[in-house]
Amino acid sequence: MTMMVAGPAVRHSFAVRIGPVGFRVGSDWRTPIAALETLYADYPAPADDVPDFSVRLFARRPWRRFVRPAVMIGGDYVLPEAAPLPLAQGLLAAEMGMNLQMALGQRRYLLLHASAVERDGRALLMTGMSGAGKSTLAALLGRRGWRLMGDEFALIDPETGLVHAFPRLVSLKNAAIGVVERAIPDARFGPLMRATPKGDIRHLVPAAEAIARMEEPARPALILFPRYGFEPAERPVAPSEVFVRLTQASTNYTALGEPGFAALTRLVETLPARAIDYPDAESAIAQVERLWAAL
Amino acid sequence: MTGYARVPAAEIVSVALDDFTALYHRASGITHLVTSPVPELLDVLEEAPLGLGEIAARLAAVFEVEDEDALAVRLDELVAAGLVVRT
Amino acid sequence: MGRAVRYDGDLLARALRDPASTGSLDAGGWTALIGIARAEQLAGTLAHRLEGVAMPGAVARIMVDARASAAQGRIAALWEAEMARRVLAPLDCPVVLLKGTAFAAAGLSAGVGRSIGDLDILVPRDRIDAVEAALLGAGWEWVKPDPYDDAYYRRWMHELPPLIHRERDRMIDVHHTILPLTARITPDAAALIADSVALGNGLRMLSPADMLVHAAAHLFADGDLAGGMRNLWDIHCLIEQFGTDGLAERASHHGLEAEVHRAARLAHALYDTAIPEAWRTRHRADALYRRRLTARDGWGRPTRPLLRQGFYLRSHWLRMPPAMLARHLWTKWRKGYRPV
Known part of the structure; x- marks a missing residue:
């Protein structure tokens, strides 16, 4: 596959299936992913390991990973006006991101x-x-x-x-x-x-x-x-x-x-x-x- | 003379709910929730344009048509919604 | 490998030009392909290209959804064109559909599965006031009354400020030419309309050569290459369907020969488009364009920020003389807008 990709890889990620819908969540921080791993521990992986939707939790600027970290919510489907959340609410950001994919992207049901x-x-x-x-x-x-x-x-x-x-x-x-x-x-x-x-x-x-x-x-x-x-x-x-x-x-x-x-x-x-x-x-x-x- | 024609019947899926009828318009993908006299109006219209007088006369068999101006207003609403074409 | 694989837009380009190549993808590859296709607004196109190709069940379901979504989008787009037609019919002026709506209305291969956003129409410049009045009288209204943007549009752009229909919530862009009046290149708008083709429903589309010229102009001169993979797929399909006979002459007539040639070379590079042997020349900048076009990672994230910034400035440079550009960017930045 072609190389030379600028920017860092997605640092932390998590995949889960909820009912018939598979998700993956990528994050610049470990903590939201750790919370998802704990709370969704009993859930299966996405069917065929291919999620229906991707959610990304990311810092608007690289240094905002560390300085007053603010979690931006991205993914396959986004609302431009979605405001960032403090890192302490990273789990909420992940849940909101998954809900957003469903609200904007769900076409099967x-x-x-x-x-x-x-x-x-x-x-x-x-x-x-x-x-x-x-x-x-x-x-x-x-x-x-x-x-x-x-x-x-x-x-x-x-x-x-x-x-x-x-x-x-x-x-x-x-x-x-x-x-x-x-x-x-x-x-x-x-x-x-x-x-x-x-x-x-x-x-x-x-x-x-x-x-x-x-x-x-x-x-x-x-x-x-x-x-x-x-x-x-x-x-x-x-x-x-x-x-x-x-x-x-x-x-x-x-x-x-x-x-x-x-x-x-x-x-x-x-x-x-x-x-x-x-x-x-x-x-x-x-x-x-x-x-x-x-x- | 102004004439009014309805879109082809096959373009509309109609489900009567109660006083309201839900219309799904296939050509636009838009749902219209309508009440009397819209279903009756669509029933008497045809794919070929009809004049206001003829529409009023046909509708009179179903219910009383108070005046043609009011009828024209209803028809123009359906024109704006795309369910009726004015010629 | 597995974990260490890094994807970019080439993954999508390869799947579009050679659907069978997806046979080698693992779950991570499929996931990246879907993410990139969604980010590039090509999910419906990809889903149609991959019809009949073997794939995991989860992917097949996503593809069915993408095709259904594109089909519904097509209905809404064609309806919007029909409503505009009904409103503009009494004006007795040619109304030319542009881009996605035209491809869908004419049943072109470029329209298959394509996502369609706003309705874009081209009308003669001397009829634009009448068109504006007719639309405003039939439920369309200005999107945002912003004095700077509005003055900017009216003075310099090739279209009216965008209008939105208050009931249907759909936008229409009314163009009178295909490049801004500030651009150094001024296509022959009268010829675009004179040579347009009737669609049979009272609306028109550009001639095939002009559609290609417009797509190329849109790709390079009138944008920052954002969404370029889809524009280039349009170009690929148009060339595959209509060929390139007379294209160079027509492009040259509009002053867009270089853009059309570059678009054709890039389409050939990305999608294996059949272009004349003589057009397959080497150009140093092509590699940069190509890297900018495919700047997405496997999560659909934009990558290569230095290239992106460069192309943003460049695209404005093409559209506006430098002093005006500085003023424009300053006004945008003061309002909190940043490129990238």
């Missing part, structure tokens, strides 16, 4: 910004605004008789209509950190990162079953639009509202074209949908179980 849990081969999807508690609910349900399929993205296969798991590290924010730490004291957590652009962040390693069974897709059976901080309530959601909300919750709906339209209208036509308000996690879990039992 209709990507829904939703959490998903499975029971008896059927999947519950939960989507809503940031702070609606979909990550927290998915994490808690994942330890109470459900299999966690993912807290951030649900992948709908346009050919089969099945949802594929994407059980990356669960990203807990602010008050949710304490809620989950108390509810699942024996779980494995990443480092607590304070005062990130998204507030305090701590990553939770999904339960062993979620990782072991991450290649099993499931048939979507119910979609919920949770809203945290209100008295318990629930209402059915009209198909057209579900349609609009799901297009808004998808970063690649437009890019997929007709297969995306077919996948989305199929979900809307076949899935019961409910908006639920809840004051606390326990109340939400009771609502979920009741709705699920009534299916």
